[in-house]
Amino acid sequence: MQGLLKRAVRLGAAAALAVAMAAPVAAEAAEGKIHVALGDVPSIETLNLLIAVERAKERGLDIQVTPFKSEDVAAQAVVGGQADVGVGTPYAMIQKVKAPIRLFYQMSNLRFFPVVDASVYKDWKDLNGKEVVVHSRGSGTEAIMKMMAQRNGIEYGSISYVPGSEVRAGAMLQGNIKATVVDAANRRLLEEKAPGKFAVLPMENVNATDEALFANTEFLEREADAVTVLAEELMKTWREINANPAVAAELRKKYNLLPDLPADEEGEIVAYYTESAESKAFPEDGGNPGAVKADFEFYAVSGQLEGDPASLKVEDFWTFEVAERARKNLGQ
Amino acid sequence: MTELPRASFNERAPARAAVAEGDGIAVPLRAGAERAGDHVFWWRLASIAIVCGAWEIAGRIPINYAFPSFFETALAFGRMIADGSLPKAYVSTLQPLLLGIAISAGLGIGLGILMGLRRTAEWFGAPVFIVLQSAPVAALIPLITFVYGIGLTSKTLAVIALALPVIVLNSYKAVRNVNPSLVAMARSFLASRWQQILRIILPDASPLIFAGLRLGIAAGFIGVVLAELLITPTGIGDLITYHRSVADYAEMYAVIVSIILFSAVTLSVLQKLEIVLFRPEQREAGA
Numbered sequence: 001m002q003g004l005l006k007r008a009v010r011l012g013a014a015a016a017l018a019v020a021m022a023a024p025v026a027a028e029a030a031e032g033k034i035h036v037a038l039g040d041v042p043s044i045e046t047l048n049l050l051i052a053v054e055r056a057k058e059r060g061l062d063i064q065v066t067p068f069k070s071e072d073v074a075a076q077a078v079v080g081g082q083a084d085v086g087v088g089t090p091y092a093m094i095q096k097v098k099a100p101i102r103l104f105y106q107m108s109n110l111r112f113f114p115v116v117d118a119s120v121y122k123d124w125k126d127l128n129g130k131e132v133v134v135h136s137r138g139s140g141t142e143a144i145m146k147m148m149a150q151r152n153g154i155e156y157g158s159i160s161y162v163p164g165s166e167v168r169a170g171a172m173l174q175g176n177i178k179a180t181v182v183d184a185a186n187r188r189l190l191e192e193k194a195p196g197k198f199a200v201l202p203m204e205n206v207n208a209t210d211e212a213l214f215a216n217t218e219f220l221e222r223e224a225d226a227v228t229v230l231a232e233e234l235m236k237t238w239r240e241i242n243a244n245p246a247v248a249a250e251l252r253k254k255y256n257l258l259p260d261l262p263a264d265e266e267g268e269i270v271a272y273y274t275e276s277a278e279s280k281a282f283p284e285d286g287g288n289p290g291a292v293k294a295d296f297e298f299y300a301v302s303g304q305l306e307g308d309p310a311s312l313k314v315e316d317f318w319t320f321e322v323a324e325r326a327r328k329n330l331g332q
Numbered sequence: 333m334t335e336l337p338r339a340s341f342n343e344r345a346p347a348r349a350a351v352a353e354g355d356g357i358a359v360p361l362r363a364g365a366e367r368a369g370d371h372v373f374w375w376r377l378a379s380i381a382i383v384c385g386a387w388e389i390a391g392r393i394p395i396n397y398a399f400p401s402f403f404e405t406a407l408a409f410g411r412m413i414a415d416g417s418l419p420k421a422y423v424s425t426l427q428p429l430l431l432g433i434a435i436s437a438g439l440g441i442g443l444g445i446l447m448g449l450r451r452t453a454e455w456f457g458a459p460v461f462i463v464l465q466s467a468p469v470a471a472l473i474p475l476i477t478f479v480y481g482i483g484l485t486s487k488t489l490a491v492i493a494l495a496l497p498v499i500v501l502n503s504y505k506a507v508r509n510v511n512p513s514l515v516a517m518a519r520s521f522l523a524s525r526w527q528q529i530l531r532i533i534l535p536d537a538s539p540l541i542f543a544g545l546r547l548g549i550a551a552g553f554i555g556v557v558l559a560e561l562l563i564t565p566t567g568i569g570d571l572i573t574y575h576r577s578v579a580d581y582a583e584m585y586a587v588i589v590s591i592i593l594f595s596a597v598t599l600s601v602l603q604k605l606e607i608v609l610f611r612p613e614q615r616e617a618g619a
Contacts, residue, residue: 072576079397092579099397136565137574161565162482304578 032226033062037083039071042258044185044265044272047248048282049087049107049211052237054255056230063230075101078215084223085215085230091295092304094214094317102319103214105231106287107238110140110210110298111279113187114148117178118199128154133168133180136161140208141181143302147206150301172198184275185268208298209291210281220319231286231326238282245273286323289314400582408582409590417571418590425567425591428484429556432491433549440496440548441541444503448537449529458504465497469555473562487559487566494555495548502544506537542606546599553595 042050042065053063068074071088078086079099087107094101121127127149134141142159149156162168162177169186171177173193182190190198220227241248249269252258276282283291296309305312384402391401400408412418447454473490480486510533518532560569568591575584607614 076396076398090579092577093398096579097397097581136577137570138577161570163564167482 032060032223033064034085034223034226034230035083036063036065037074037077037086038065038067039074039086039088041067044258044261044269046087047252047257047269048237048241048273049234050257051248051251051255052230052233054257055233055237059229059233061226061229075214081216084219085213085227087211087213089209089212089295089299089304090214091299091317095305095312100217101214102217102220103209103212103287103317104220104227104319104322105213105234106209106283106285106291106323107211107213107234108209108276109281109283110144110206110208111184111276111281112141112144112181113184114145114179114181114201114203115172115187115190115198116201117172117175118197120178122199124148124152124201125154127156127179129157130179131158131160131177132156133160133162133171133177135165135168135181136163138303140210140298140302143208143298143304144181144203144206147298147301148201148203184272188271188275206298207291207294209287209295212287217319220322224322224325227322228325228329231322232329235284235286235323235326235330239284241273242277242282242284245277246270248273286326287318287320289318289320292318398579398581400585404582405585405589408580409586412571412583412586418587421567421571421587422594423567425556425560425569428487428491428559429552431484432488432555433495433552435488436492436495436499436548436552437545440499441503441545444500444541444544445507445534445537447500447504448507449533454504457500461497461500461504464493465501469493470558470562473558477563482564486563487556490559490563491552491555494558495552498551499544499548502547503537503541506540506544507533509540510536538610542610546602549602550595550599553591553598557591 036053038046038049040046050065053065057063066077066083068077071086071090074083074086075088075090075093077083079093079097079101089103090101093099094103116127121130132145134145136142145156145159160177162171162180165183165186166189168177168180169182169189172180172182172190187200215227237251249266252261252269292314293309296305296312299305300307300309387405388402391399391404394401409418443453443457447457469490472493473486476486476489476493480489514532514536515528518528523531557568560567561572565573568587571587572584575581575587
């Protein structure tokens, strides 16, 4: 009797597990609605996107923005159907998983700065055989350092991983590390805290997409109009901010975005967008095949993409229809 | 004066002898046990087959583009063994794990016993460990990094933070719940305090202490994986993060399943070891 009961319980448990594993994730399918999955918490760097979203809302779209812990999780949410549009560069996922996902709007170019302790290193050649610190294995920061090593014909002694630009900047200030790569905000921080102590190594012709929008092809067809409206607002906002970076801070106030931002960081907004505009970090066309080719090269070095970059087809990863429609509607 | 504790050991002696002598006595018993064992073995195998089969089906439907099938995962596992990345990751993960568990076991059992024996130690220690046990330690791990940086120390501390409270509290409860009539008996036979502790209290408490140790080690596995995912990616945590970031989901699942299996096997080996070494009576009954 007891044996029977045990068996029944075991079988029941096995069956429950099988059902749980096989239960498909229910996909949302509401019209005129866009659920955007952010790969990071909203910050100064995503302010321009948030502004464009507010403007798209004013034009009648129902957009919901959800921050996820990392880009991978955001991309998974899009693949799984819980979110419609993701933010990031999921090249690896598109290539390896064969998910019907396409990138459709290029929002920003990757901008990182290789920083070294000026008292120890002067240029790239000095880093031969030395330790460099990057964000993580397979990250854009690692790809930048690897690419520059290739171009300068050097090889690092070792590559260490310390996640977080601010953590690496802190370690540079403390002198724990001598060579790393940080983002714009932390480069400024290093220059402010220790003027002249650090040098930024030259980095030419390393172009890659940092953030782009991507979605299911099926969603892009079904919600073509809504996505085009969003793309138009992105394009308008980008052009406006590139022409006058101070607008970013004004629009933040107007739409009451990032309400928790400390007052002393408000000045950072204009500084960030001024610098980004100067270095053309925010493309105004929403993406083009040339930029994607550059991405292939870059992400092949980072390990995200497999195979010869020259053999990869742009149309397997990108669709430019949305950006083209938006450009046409804006008359440029 | 020491008659009684000896008697208690003598009681166990025949059982031990039977085990040591081996087959003479145990054969008839074992024959029956083996038949039952066979039965259990097939059921277990069937249960594993059902889970793997369900996984394979789920992977083939597929329930999600990022969800690999069982065979893809098994292949990825083979590849990672072959290229050495998985063994290398385990070597790196085992450092904080073993260090943390060794410290937790030594310190935890010692503290727990002390807390069971002495009221002052109990008042001092119990609240700390009860709070630590109920705290969501994953949320505290970033705090550890503020103080101890991002190296081995932090990861070891993360293991200890998860493993220590369980071990301490179980050892403490074990000692506190020792059969009072045994202790009273020892006292009536004029056993000294040390004799009471070594011959009555600890043997009677040991099953619960071992149970706590096993739970602690299971918690230690959680701690080390959390640390490697939350502090800096090394070892197993690095393989999980890296393969996720480059969308090698089969590899990612292979790593996750391997650490689950590793933890499960370690725990069941420990349980077997405990029975063989310390619990002759259970060995007879439960073989």
